[in-house]
Amino acid sequence: MSAARPGILLVLDGWGHAEPGEANALTAADTPCLDRLLGTPLAVLAEASGTAVGLLPGTVGNSEIGHIVIGAGRPVPYDSVLVEERISSGALRSDETLSAALTGAARTGGSLHLIGLSSDGMIHANVHHLRELLHIAALFAVPEVRIHAITDGRDVADGTAATYLETVEGYAAEAGIGTIATVTGRGYALDKSGDLSLTERAARAIADGAGHLIGEPKDALATTGRGEEWVEPSVVTGGDGAPVGPVRDGDVVLFTNFRSDRIQQLADHLHRELAARGVTFLSLAQYDTAAAIPALVHRADAGGGLAARLAEMGLRSVRIAEAEKFEHVTYYLNGREAAVAPVEEHIRISDATPPDYRARPEMSIGQVTEAVTSAARRDDVPLVVANLANIDVVGHTGDHAATVRAAEHTDRAVEALCRVASETGRWVLLVGDHGNAEKMLTESGGVRRPYGGHTTNPVPAVLVPAEGQRVGRPQGAATLADIAPSVLSLLGVGPAPAMTGRALW
Template structure:
């Protein structure tokens, strides 16, 4: 094998492409470096959503599948697609584990608790999956179904929680079973920063009905001073004034999110308290929890990608990201394999306490940039893989002005990293994982609302060649599946057999 040609793979999270216009924070930002790079012949637009990456056609991309496909070098059927297939082919209705759990409730008079994000954002969950679960509960004559609705405001436009709660109630009425027992903002229920105090408030509302008491689910929305994401845990009461749906001994808890990373902290917390009381736990899709929670739908294999090929060739890499995106350049990029691969080093940049990203859109980008530079200057590290999180994380707040500033901080970091790459004789490949900040308004009924969710837009991918080298213009349609083969080609290595993507440069 010839000498490896060192480089940097840099993922700009949420870096999507759209024509300049209202709501396009990326076009409004002053980004001279990114503008210059995108104007070079080595720039291309890559598909990062829908079937190009393993999602349902027309489904927005997301960070999880984006990094999985970047690493796998091929589309990987996403968990949401697999769930849809099991709904369409009747697999959920005939699932032995689910059937046994529901038969038990019908015999004992216990309750089924459905816990998940109540929106159709298709990033972590799809509220429409709830419809099938309620129908199945009715088929099995489950006496009571308690729905613990998590409001969104991040994957969908803020201010749409009332609409989605109404959808849940419509599905329950249609099935003839089910009622909303708690309403909790995702800031509490889906925390993944390790802030256990937030998770505790969500857990207490679900487990024993501790929280702000409300007569109707929609009343909870008045407490969302920080938008739908931060709706205070609300507990719906019955005619007797008591909580409608605490979890009782012998009940069944089913988590309805299809994506693991944000629900697993709550899932582990509830399992730790309730499993010893005879409560059965299930998840709609496979989770990475510490607790042994059986999944109704198992995930597709994402192995045989970039990490495996690097290990096979004895190539060292360093993975760098802020805590928000650290799992994406490690666990997800590596085909959902826990722990560092052989010859792989991890550098996690953690924030000091909880940060308001609207007030500090720079996040920790300076520290991330410094860490990338330190790794790039090491002769024993052929590949540095890093994620700049600002555009996506700040974009999710829906704050247009803050997202413009986040893009400008990102541009300055990229300019600095271009100098690092040049000074260390490295090529650098920049790519978005999905769209976000290029569309920060969403409308319905002629009304535009701030939008912090993802998009179906393509993402830029651009190669900054090493000093003394040139990069030809890519031809044909590009997708995220082409990134791993491109990285391996730039390193001077061949692709892995499982990869279906092609080298763009």
């Protein structure tokens, strides 16, 4: 165990590692501080995807599981894995909650509405789960299945929505049931900024059939000039010109995303509007909604990690992030524990006007840096934890030039925080939570497209020790599960019993 010192844990969201190349925005950026740190003997590459963190083999990492594993100190089976297990074993077909809802719909002539992201980015959803759900609906002789497709353009390459809509239609044809009723971009349906006007537009299309009227699902893709994330809420009509699938009294609504945070605003809104009309609500995986929506697949335990150990030892921590990533350094890092522990302080940096990330790639990193600096100068705070969101959030736009600038803003912030750490006798541990900006292009069918999704690449982890602090070099392979044990070791505390990771320094 290293000599105990206070420290700063910086999660550089979307900071992945790949060799320099045309697609790599990180190596194209002028980042002298990060380059210098990555060249030290205390830098290591850590696995942040696939089975190393609790995902299916070959699955890209994401911010949610990344922060969960950083905090848990062990791989945690992700919701997508648990859903796949229920499907492959056939257990979903005999799920009592689902069976009761579909039996009721078949008896009363109600429809099943499937609402979720129609892509296979494996960050929030997997369109292939629709295949099993449609077959289950056919087994229960549900009269109609209405599919409310949410286009992506963020977790997968822009320009691919038409292919995913074809996939959905193919699954419906195979099952002999299912019609796409609405098509809406995730910018509306999966808003996380708190802009309820966006959610309202998505909800009205789904619930009431009120929106841009189209004859075929693909017609919706012509409604945006900002990419498929912003497809206007569109309603498919039948031969009579009427919407084919608004939600009726007594219908069943099933949300098919396995990740909660982006879908829950829409889920709560629809529940408020429709529950009183006898509509049954279900979610494929467990959500953090205000409404009590029964889940078909429940979560794995992610507790007993860093937060629990800090609380046990009475060690105060301050958690700081912009609104985009605030839950990640609080709720997810704490093993999905919503309550704020007495030894924790949470600082959410909010922007009154959601920025255009392409035009303003610095986001609010200046305010984050100020908040970290203030917390680091306090003697009563052994640990400051912050998320620097720029690389990931701007990377998701697919704009290479803007992402280069985001990386440069991040580099300057890291340099400033390392100076503060030096002045206050603190160590700094920097780590990525998943890859993103190191791969900004993708190729399919010989066509190269901008790419704003995540990757399976490893992420850097590097320690900047406090002055005079003696630490060893990291040895052997590393994963995100090693971060919490490392933080505790640097604080002079042993790992929690539930941790399987090891201290790297």
